[in-house]
Every structure is written in structure tokens, then in C-alpha cells.
Amino acid sequence: MAKHLGWDVIEQEWRKGPWTAEEDRLLIEYVKLHGEGRWNSVASLAGLKRNGKSCRFRWVNYLRPDLKRGQITPYEETIILDLHARWGNRWSMIARTLPGRTDNEIKNYWRTHFKKKSKASPNNNEKAKARLLRKQQFQQQQQQQRQQINQVDTKKMMSYLPDENENGVPSLAHQVRQEMATTMNPNTAEEQGLLYSMFIGYAYVPETPKEDNILWEGFWNLDDNAHGNLGIACAPNKACLQSLATPFY
Template sequence: MSWAMMGEQFGWGVIKEEGWRKGPWTAEEDRLLIEYVRLHGEVRWNSVARLAGLKRNGKSCRLRWVNYLRPDLKRGQITPHEESIILELHARWGNRWSTIARSLPGRTDNEIKNYWRTHFKKKAKLSPENSDQAKARTLKRQHFQQQLLQQKQQQQYLQLNESDMKRMMSLLEETEPKAQYMPQLRQEMGAATSCPNMAEEQSLFYPMGNGNETSNEDVVWDGLWNLDDYQWKLWCSKPS
């Protein structure tokens, strides 16, 4: 019998000094949480303890619901197609797991994060070429963020003007699709499939219509992080 099962059977669980339970969830706790969400919806997680009779903090309840109890979750192994989507979106967005998860209905950010770490982190580490690219991208991000900060301060935190957005959009159009490096990455990672058509690929990069849309501006910033060095220099040197 595992500790978790024993804990469930005997009602064990770590009680913190604040009075919150920690550790694995019991079936009874799950039942209470499901019932609570059914009645009240996914809101005010901190009141769950009081209203549902759970000795869990709101954070823990939310996490349990989002990662495990939600009815729309897809259980089971990540399919080759899902894997290829993860690879492509990670190449584009980096460790933005929640963003990636939005393109994979039924999968959670935690699940994708775990999958990535298990299957690809090592491979990525072993490839010096990839790590160099990652370092370069990180530097680019830092450089850009610094510039942005200065720019923001100068503009007293005003939003980017229209011409800036147009410049970035046109630059991004020159960059897309990311086909230059994706086939190599797919090969290295052993991904089995790719998107059957451009429309689907587009929908992966620009997920819309699920109530959690990525804004145009987000897409613009995300695209900028992945610009090639040449395009990056071009962007930095362009007069505004």
C-alpha cells in the first residue's frame, strides 16, 4: 500500500501551521471540490475552504481542478501529432507552457511542461548548436526588454504607436513561416508528423476563438524573440 493510499484510508495529510492540508488529494477532497465547482463555477478559489469544507488553500484547489479534475481534460499519452505541435510551439514561444497548452485542447500546461522536460530537455541539452541558439535568443530577449523598458520610460508608459506595430507586423511577415529551422528541429527531436496544411499551422500559431485569445501584440512580441540575427539587427537599426 502506498503512502498516498494509506493517507487516503486513514485520513492523513500534512496540516500546516496555518491549518491548510498539503500533499496528495483524497477521493473525498476531489468529490468536494468537484461539487463546489459544479455549484459555484471556477471562481473565488480562496473561499473553497470555507464553502466546500476543504482544508486546502485556494491555490491548491485551483491547481487540482485545472490539472486533474476538469471534465474536459484529455487523459492518456501525448500523441505524435500533439508532440509535433508541442515542438513547433516551443520552438516559437519557448517555455510559455500555458500559451502552448491553449493550442492543445484537453492538455494542461503542467502536463506539457512535464512532457517536455522528460522527453526533450536532455536532447536539447546534448545539442551544443541548440544551446547556442537558445543563449543567443535569451540575449536578444534581454536586450530587447531593456530597450523596451527605456522606451517605455521615455514615453511615460504609453502604448506603442500604430506605425511601430505596422513595422513589427511587416517584419514578422518576412519571417514567417519558420520553415527554415523547423524541419531540422523535427528531425533532431524525432517528431513524427507535421501539420497537414497551412491553415492548421496558422491556427496553431495564432489560436483564436476559445475565449482565451492571444492578442496581436502578444504574437508580435513572441515573433520578435525568434527573429534571425540578421533580421534582429535589421529591426534594431531601422529608424522609427
């Protein structure tokens, strides 16, 4: 159990590897009684032979009651891709925008599903950089306007779509807005989510606790080739929105 290291230093021999059902039960009981935090006292208080980090990891990633189980949905996938293109490997930040998902889960998902794809097409990096630059320029112009927007609301989203882009090109977004306004009524969470993810370029502000503090920044991640052709080539239905919402790869 304990290893003597000399100089009267005793190092605990922590258990490693997969957690057993009994260990899970002990950890859940511990959190019920003592709350989250003070993970280094779990070993002594709960009788677990796990170090604090291991306990915290197990709780945060697998035992927390608010975790969402099951596969990543297409909407979540879109958000992950968008935010990764924007923020890079800031897994914890990305996870904060997806309630019930953990940074570890998102990180694993990304690595298994997209790492190879992105390696396989290096040209996409240049495209992504160009898009990022355009977005940043536009963001500066729109900063004041953005600060006024503090609520996720479908109608507001539509109202903030620009009628022309940063180059003064009239506007795919405008067409989308008109067509969606007339033919689509995004009532479900999924539909709203798809709509939401179309406006990629949004920023979640982690310092602010309110979930509705999301700023819409533009509409520039649509595929460049799509400009001007949306109304003809792509009726504003759900499948179309899904295709529009996956611009980064």
C-alpha cells in the same frame, strides 16, 4: 487544525500532498455549485482543508471535465516542440493551442522528454536561432498578407504556401504543395493536424477568442538540407509529413 502565531493571528493549517477521492468529490461539488473562481472560499464552503491555490491547481489540471487523458500524441508533440522553439517556456500559451492539455502536463512532458535531448546537442541552439531570425525577417514582409488569413482551412493552408522562400530560392514548399494536392487528401483531424504542424511558424493569438484566428507565417522550419530534394527522397505520405513536421530538434 489552526495554528496560533501570536498577535492574535491564526493561520490555517492546510492539508498538503496527494488528493484523496473524497477531496476530489468535494471540490467537484463545489465547482458545480459555485463555478470556477473564488478559490479561497473553497475551504469554508466545501469543507476542504486545502488552500485556494491547491484547489485551483487540482481543478485545472486534473478534475476539469474537458481534460484530455492519455499520452501526448505525435501531433501534439510536434506542436509542443514547435511552439517551445518559438515561444520558450510559455507553457500556458502553448497549452492554449492544445485543447484538453494543461500547462503543467506540457511542462512535465517537455522536461522529461526533451530537456536532456536539447542539452545533449548544444549546436541545435545556434541552428534554432538562425531559423528564428529567418522567420522574423520573413514575418515582417508577410505581415499584411497574414492579417487577411483568419481561418484554418486545409485548402487555404496550401494556397498560402510561398512559391519561393525569403532568399528567393524556389521552393520546397511549392513542391510539397503540388505533391500533396495530387496525392494526399487530409480528411482526418490527425492528417489535418500534421499538415497544420508542417506550417510551423504559425501564431496563436490568445487575445482573440476565436479558435480559427491562426495566422500562417511561412514554411521555414523544414530541415535546411531538405531543400530541393523532397520530391525524390520523400513521397508525400503521412510518415513523410511527420518527419517534416519535427524540425526543431
